[in-house]
Amino acid sequence: MSWECLTLTFEGPVAVLTISRPKVLNAINDQVLTELLAVSKELAVNADVRALVLTGEGTKAFVAGADIAAMAEMDADQAFEFSRKGQAVFDAIEALPFPVIAAVNGFALGGGSELVLACDIVYASENAIFGQPEVKLGVVPGFGGTARLVRVIGRNNALEWILMGDNVSAADAYRVGLVQKVVPQEELMQVAMAAAHRLAGLGPLAVRTARSLVKKAQELPLEQALEAEATAFAGLFKGHDQKEGMQAFLQRRKPEFKGN
Numbered sequence: 001m002s003w004e005c006l007t008l009t010f011e012g013p014v015a016v017l018t019i020s021r022p023k024v025l026n027a028i029n030d031q032v033l034t035e036l037l038a039v040s041k042e043l044a045v046n047a048d049v050r051a052l053v054l055t056g057e058g059t060k061a062f063v064a065g066a067d068i069a070a071m072a073e074m075d076a077d078q079a080f081e082f083s084r085k086g087q088a089v090f091d092a093i094e095a096l097p098f099p100v101i102a103a104v105n106g107f108a109l110g111g112g113s114e115l116v117l118a119c120d121i122v123y124a125s126e127n128a129i130f131g132q133p134e135v136k137l138g139v140v141p142g143f144g145g146t147a148r149l150v151r152v153i154g155r156n157n158a159l160e161w162i163l164m165g166d167n168v169s170a171a172d173a174y175r176v177g178l179v180q181k182v183v184p185q186e187e188l189m190q191v192a193m194a195a196a197h198r199l200a201g202l203g204p205l206a207v208r209t210a211r212s213l214v215k216k217a218q219e220l221p222l223e224q225a226l227e228a229e230a231t232a233f234a235g236l237f238k239g240h241d242q243k244e245g246m247q248a249f250l251q252r253r254k255p256e257f258k259g260n
């Protein structure tokens with residue numbers, strides 16, 4: 001399928017999704033949301049995909065935010081619909097059954113920063129700029145920023161970012177834990193792809209289970225999170241990959257995981 005605002009390519013089990021509206025620094029309009037939702041649904045049922053790298057076209061921007069020109073004319077009902085649609089799309093990305101790596105290659109502002117928050121691992125180029133500048137436009141984050149930023153970087157960091165609306169360098173985003181690696185721009189895709197291929201080579205069941213446990217743990221009381229962990233841990237002993245992984249270690253060979 002071909003898309004107007006996205007490019008989807010595959011390198012073996014790794015999918016690469018590029019948001020592509022370079023004239024407006026890949027800003028997110030309704031069409032981008034519609035296409036992102038459709039691609040997410042398609043990828044979610046593609047059993048060959050084991051990891052996704054998400055990036056923006058060009059060397060200047062990942063996504064410079066929601067499309068301000070499109071939002072400027074909205075009434076309150078339209079703004080609500082746009083916000084809910086964006087939240088649903090980012091939820092769909094977060095719920096994909098494999099890890100998602102954001103390769104942040106430039107500005108990730110407003111909705112762009114919120115899209116990053118829906119990803120699992122964030123690698124940024126040295127020129128990447130993050131931020132939630134919505135207050136400067138007279139609004140607040142509307143694609144999950146208030147809810148997810150606090151979970152990722154903590155309350156006071158989130159409040160500073162959202163209330164001040166300042167641009168945040170890749171180094172500072174790394175310092176507060178939003179970004180896991182900062183690399184020169186020319187190395188960004190290579191680093192993201194290498195990580196994605198490593199993830200794709202692991203047992204998909206263990207990866208999926210670990211990812212889901214960590215996400216659930218953020219919402220659950222500790223006791224319930226620990227119980228969920230023990231249950232999932234034990235459940236893996238009923239399948240193939242646990243036996244294969246441990247036997248392969250003992251026999252000093254590479255494991256052959258089947259995903260069950």
Ligand code: CO8
Nearest residue numbers: 023024025027064065066067068079083109110111142143
């Ligand atoms: N929306 C629409 N167009 C944009 C956007 C955007 N977010 N960002 C950049 N563009 C356009 C510019 O208008 C310009 O277009 P043109 O060439 O036709 O004038 C082109 O992209 C290039 O941009 P600049 O000339 O401004 O490039 P600079 O290098 O001078 O500046 C910046 C780059 C700093 C990134 C600057 O473009 C900028 O500040 N952009 C806006 C950033 C921003 O405020 N983003 C947050 C938007 S609000 C948001 O995302 C809320 C999400 C929740 C929505 C909920 C809905 C209800």
